[in-house]
Every structure is written in C-alpha cells, then in structure tokens.
Amino acid sequence: MKVYFYSDEGIVKAVDGVNLDVMKGETLCLVGESGCGKSTLAYSILRLVRPPGRIVEGEILFDGLDLVRIPEEELNKIRGRRISMIFQDPTSALNPVFTIGYQVFEAIELHQRVKGEEAWKRVVDVLRRVGIPSPEMRFRDYPHQFSGGQRQRIMLAIALSCHPDLLIADEPTTNLDVTIQAQVLHLIRQLKEELGMSVLLITHDMGIVAMMADRVAVMYAGKIVEVAHVTEVFEKPLHPYTQALLKSIPLPHVDVEKLKPIPGEVPSLVNPPPGCRFHPRCPHAMEVCKRDEPLLVEVEPGHQVACWLYGGKA
Amino acid sequence: MERVRPATLRAIAWKRFKRNRLSLAGLAIFVGLLVTAILAPYVAPYNPNKMHWGHEYTPPCSRYPLGTDELGRDVLSRVIWGARTSLYVGFMSVALIMAIGVTIGAVSGYFGGWIDELLMRITDIVLTIPTIMLLILIASIFQVRSLNVIILAISAVSWPTIARITRSQFLLIRELAYIDAARVAGLSHSRIIFRHILPNALPPIIVAATFDMAAAILMEASLSFLGLGDPRAVSWGQMLSVGHTVLMHAWWVGTFPGLAIFVTVLGFNLLGDGLREALDVAMR
Numbered sequence A: 001m002k003v004y005f006y007s008d009e010g011i012v013k014a015v016d017g018v019n020l021d022v023m024k025g026e027t028l029c030l031v032g033e034s035g036c037g038k039s040t041l042a043y044s045i046l047r048l049v050r051p052p053g054r055i056v057e058g059e060i061l062f063d064g065l066d067l068v069r070i071p072e073e074e075l076n077k078i079r080g081r082r083i084s085m086i087f088q089d090p091t092s093a094l095n096p097v098f099t100i101g102y103q104v105f106e107a108i109e110l111h112q113r114v115k116g117e118e119a120w121k122r123v124v125d126v127l128r129r130v131g132i133p134s135p136e137m138r139f140r141d142y143p144h145q146f147s148g149g150q151r152q153r154i155m156l157a158i159a160l161s162c163h164p165d166l167l168i169a170d171e172p173t174t175n176l177d178v179t180i181q182a183q184v185l186h187l188i189r190q191l192k193e194e195l196g197m198s199v200l201l202i203t204h205d206m207g208i209v210a211m212m213a214d215r216v217a218v219m220y221a222g223k224i225v226e227v228a229h230v231t232e233v234f235e236k237p238l239h240p241y242t243q244a245l246l247k248s249i250p251l252p253h254v255d256v257e258k259l260k261p262i263p264g265e266v267p268s269l270v271n272p273p274p275g276c277r278f279h280p281r282c283p284h285a286m287e288v289c290k291r292d293e294p295l296l297v298e299v300e301p302g303h304q305v306a307c308w309l310y311g312g313k314a
Numbered sequence B: 001m002e003r004v005r006p007a008t009l010r011a012i013a014w015k016r017f018k019r020n021r022l023s024l025a026g027l028a029i030f031v032g033l034l035v036t037a038i039l040a041p042y043v044a045p046y047n048p049n050k051m052h053w054g055h056e057y058t059p060p061c062s063r064y065p066l067g068t069d070e071l072g073r074d075v076l077s078r079v080i081w082g083a084r085t086s087l088y089v090g091f092m093s094v095a096l097i098m099a100i101g102v103t104i105g106a107v108s109g110y111f112g113g114w115i116d117e118l119l120m121r122i123t124d125i126v127l128t129i130p131t132i133m134l135l136i137l138i139a140s141i142f143q144v145r146s147l148n149v150i151i152l153a154i155s156a157v158s159w160p161t162i163a164r165i166t167r168s169q170f171l172l173i174r175e176l177a178y179i180d181a182a183r184v185a186g187l188s189h190s191r192i193i194f195r196h197i198l199p200n201a202l203p204p205i206i207v208a209a210t211f212d213m214a215a216a217i218l219m220e221a222s223l224s225f226l227g228l229g230d231p232r233a234v235s236w237g238q239m240l241s242v243g244h245t246v247l248m249h250a251w252w253v254g255t256f257p258g259l260a261i262f263v264t265v266l267g268f269n270l271l272g273d274g275l276r277e278a279l280d281v282a283m284r
Helices: A038-045 A072-078 A100-111 A116-129 A146-160 A178-197 A206-212 A230-236 A242-249 A287-291 B009-019 B021-038 B077-110 B113-128 B131-141 B147-173 B177-184 B189-225 B234-246 B251-282
Strands: A002-007 A010-016 A027-031 A051-055 A083-088 A166-170 A199-205 A215-220 A222-229 A297-300 A304-307
Touching: A027 A038, A027 A206, A038 A166, A038 A199, A051 A146, A072 A242, A083 B177, A100 A116, A100 A146, A116 A146, A116 A242, A146 A178, A146 A242, A146 B177, A166 A178, A178 A199, A178 A206, A199 A206, A206 A230, A215 A230, A215 A242, A222 A230, A222 A242, B009 B021, B009 B251, B021 B077, B021 B251, B077 B113, B077 B147, B077 B234, B113 B147, B131 B147, B131 B189, B147 B189, B177 B189, B189 B234, B234 B251
Parallel strands: A027 A199, A027 A215, A083 A166, A166 A199
Antiparallel strands: A002 A010, A002 A051, A215 A222, A222 A304, A297 A304
8 A cells, every 4th residue: 555645845655555454353553653654544544535645556455345446436335334434633523513413313314224213313322322421412412512522422423323344543532631531442442342343543652552452553654564463562562663662651660761762753754764764763773774675574473573673575 | 401502603693793883784774675675566656667747857856755867757766676676686696606606616626636727717717807898798799688687797707706715615624524524424525515515614605795796786787877787677777877967957866876876785795794704703
C-alpha cells in the first residue's frame, strides 16, 4: 500500500509500502509518532483520502474484495455496514444541524431494512447500549448539548448500529479527559467482545496499547517497522524505534530523569532518509542501514521486524 | 423531570436580529410590501390600468391621493400593483439564482478537480461581463418581453455570486470530520451534498439571496426604465421612465414610484445586513 500527497513542496509519501493484516476478532493497535502516516493509512482503508492525496498503488482486501478498486456504489455498501470508523475529534464528527437521534437513524435506515417506528426503536436501543442516559428523551437533542465523551459514545452508536465486522478507531480518545478516556476504551472493548468484530485502533499512547491490543504494529515514517503480539512488544521489543518509544513513556515507578526522549526529529516524508528511515536517530546504526532499506521479516513466529540487527533482507 | 433546553441556533439568531432596530425596520418594510402585493386588488382604490379621461396629470388630491399620470391612471393604484410585479420578479429571480448558483457552487466545491476548474472559469466569464450590458442583450434577443424573460435575464447574470459563496462554504465544510463520518456511513454523494453540507452552508447563502432580491428588483426597474421591460406589467421602473420627463410640471408621476423602489431596496438591504449579523454570531 502506498499513499502519496502531491503538495507544492514535493510528493509527501505518507504511507510508503505498508503491508498489514487485521485478523477476525482481534484488536490491532497501530502506533507511531504524529505525522508518521498512521491516520492516512486508516483513511485509505475506506478510500477517504482526498486530493492532493492519492492511493498510488496497493490493494486493501476485505473479505476477498479489493476496496481500492471496487466502484463507489459497492464501497458504499461496505462503508457503515461492514466497516465503520470513529474519529479523533467527536466535536466535529457530528453534524451540528441534526439531532443525534437522526444521525443514528440515518445509518440504520440506510443499511438495515427497517423504517419509521422500528428504526427509531433501534436508535434508542443502540444509544442505551453505548451508555447515553435516558436515550428515549435525549435522542431529540443536538450534538452541542452533549459532552465530548458522550459525543464519542454517540459516534460509537452510529458506527456500531449496523454490527460492522471491522471498526477503525482513529485516536478515539485523544481529545477526552483521562477518566472519560478509560470509559470509552472500556466500552469499545466490551462492544467488540459482544459483537465479535475486529478493531483497528490507532493511537500514540502506549498505555492504551497495553490496555486494548491483541497485536501491535509500529509505524515509523510511512513504514511498518515491527509487528508483534502485545506482550512481545512490551517484553521483548526488537526494533530500536520500538525500544526507544517504550523508554520514552512516563511510568509511575520510573524516575522522570530516566525518561529517554528519542533524539532527533521525525524525518520529512517528502525526502525520507535513504536506507532504514530510522538510522539518523538510531543508537545502533550501521553502515548498511544508511544504504539499504531492511524488509519486514518474521524473526520469530508472529513477530516481524524490519531492522538490519535481525538480518533483515533487502 | 424538567430539563433546560439550550437555545437553538434559530433562537439565538432571532434574539440577535431583534436587538438591531434597523434590521427590524428592514423586516417591517419587507412584510409591509408582501402584504401590499398580496392584497393589491383589495387595497388599491382603482384598477391600475383604468384611464380616467379628462383627469390626466391631476396633482395629489382626495380622489387621487398620489395624483394621476399622463393617461389619467391613478398613481397610488399603480404603485401598489407595482409592488406585486417587483416582488414577483424578485422572488422568482432569487429562486432561479439559488437553483443555478447553489448547484454549480455545490458541485464545484464538493468534487473539486477539473469540474471545479471548469465551472469556476465559466463563473468568472459571466462575472467579467458588465451586468447591464448582458441584461440588455438578453432582454433584446427575445421578441416577446414577458416578466418571465426578464426573470431569466436577471438570473442569468446574477448566479455567479451565489455560486462562489456556496463553493467557498462547501470547500470549508467538506473538510470537517462529520462529512468524513457521513462518507464512512456509506451515504451517497448527493445525500451528503444536500442533506449534510447544504444546511450548514445556508446562512451566508441566505444573506446573499436577500441582497440579490434587492438587486433583482433594481434590475427589473432599470430594464423597464430603459423600455426593455414587460410592456403589459405595471412596473415602477416604467412609471419612473415616464415620470422623469415630466418632473418639472407633474412631479408626483415619477417621485412616488421612485420612492417605492428606494424604500424596497433599502428594506432588503437592511434585512440582509441584519441577517448577516444575526447568523454570523449564531453560527459561532
């Protein structure tokens, strides 16, 4: 998968050769610093990337269908019904001119063959399910009459109203208070269990990863550098970037002094460094890293890494 | 259980609007005009086209409150019926302008790319041609100049402003997360354009439409003044055209229709200003 943005400064290679699978029923966390392309990757799954951005090559296989190539009408049958998405900012993700009930109603009416009274009953049901208090009264209210956490719950109600197979959550809790964050994450996990769906959760918060993930994919400068089971990532991170990322999280039993910020800057996606993209900031950088790009190889069952330290072939 | 309902957008806008006296004056003029136009047959003392032989150029008196014109027709009755013509032209033109402008602007702003490029270049071309020239051109092409031809001509020259405003609104709103959310939900493009973006884009379009209303009324008056209006319609512009030639000895023939045009255009402009202020604040 490659997604490029054609800007005035050159081609921004936001997603540059990524290969990723989400298994049925699992939660895959996609982590990485801001601007590493993780949101772009998520947006490309449902073809939401707008010009100047373009999916340059690659395929997105969902149940045997290539979402990159099927016609828009076909894709619209998958959007909302089989794959749903929730966004970073629940404040702007709800249309201010409609009641929240109507917005849930619209999704239900579109994808399920129910109309009128029956559909409204489902609206109330699904709002209750995501924990909106007294939904039978509140469905007539407008988005600005709800708090941020409640709005994200409403987004979840819309996303889950048609029992999708896959939920894409793009930093769903970044703009919420910590306590509300935990509630919303808990809700996502609980609904995932109930509905048996897969979740692709995008975050930069390793705490959320620890709480939610089955597997983790670490992204750096438009590329996936490590994929592994969540316990592996925390106990035995292989890629130097993953290791550095873990050392930079504040933990209660570790002194702030011992926190190690990752030196250097996130590389430009217009002109990424040659070879391994992490080499300018990598403590273990070798000659080969500057020259050739390591491929993502399986070093242990279920644990893939793209790094020359582990013999990554070019 | 009693619940406090936060003010809706409409309530906030109305509260803002009420506070400004000039806006209220604009609204009053608009409502007065509308009532006059609707009730014209009942409030006008005479048939506007009835010629009172031997009463040509009668100055304002108890029988003819605003005097009579060169054919002995009652000026007051003609001013009242003229409101009908003006409002009809205004409303129909704005309806057509909105239909063309909003569609072009919405498609342009929503889809972008070459469609946008093409539509905006056409818009630019229409904008560069002097309005009155194009208006006269269109009006002279048609052999029969009915009011509907005038409306068509006015709309043909006036849609670009609305198209541009709509486009800029669409460019802004289409980037918002709730439009992504609507696309994720699998809604069709037309549903997103008309149900999800348009209502949010409406406030500045409504304001512009109010000003277009004033402009359309003025354009109809100008065309009629130049003798390019509908000869069968009772039009303020046409009255003014006769009136200004006899201003020195029968000032009432041209003054009253002129005043009517002035007050009407002023009213719509005040209304537009008021709406702009009210909606601007309410949108925040």
